[in-house]
Amino acid sequence: MGIPETVAEIISPVVDELDCELVDVEWSGQMLRIVLDRPDGISTDVLAKANREISPLLDLEDPIPGRYTLEVSSPGVERPLNKPAHWERAIGEQVIVKFVKTEDVRRIRGGLVSIDTEAGTAVVDVVEVDGIDRAEGPRDVELSLVDSARTVFDWGQAERPEPKRKKKSSR
Helix, strand or coil: CCHHHHHHHHHHHHHHHCCCEEEEEEEECCEEEEEEECCCCCCHHHHHHHHHHHHHHHHHHCCCCCCCEEEEECCCCCCECCCHHHHHHCCCCEEEEEECCCCCCCEEEEEEEEEECCCCEEEEEEEEECCEEEEEEEEEEEHHHEEEEEECCCCCCCCCCCCCCCCCCCC
């Protein structure tokens, strides 16, 4: 069992007690990132409480040798789709799906239409393929071929303010 799995096992009682979902545990270099969420969103107060309760627990169990930085956060606006429940909640949203390198298409973007967890497939209404606008319509996605996936927040383009025109002076 690796560090993320060990940490997830250690902190699961705290996560459950706080009525949160453990979205992800990432171990990278000297950074341990724990991502939590709630169905109705998670507040900074809950994240701070989780941090206060998780930190001493990890110090006691000591699953990571040496020094590291602990970060407890929300998934953010663009959320990873790691579990079937994440995919189900994202139906109707824009998603980016990156495939394993064995696929001829590396990445697609589009609206998540449906997910069939038993069959291990999802349907994405594709509007972009490998960074090129290409409305293909619905495409079946084999979840076993997905390297990573996340929701996409449309930031839109801010309207530019009209330039201020200098008034001509009357001399």
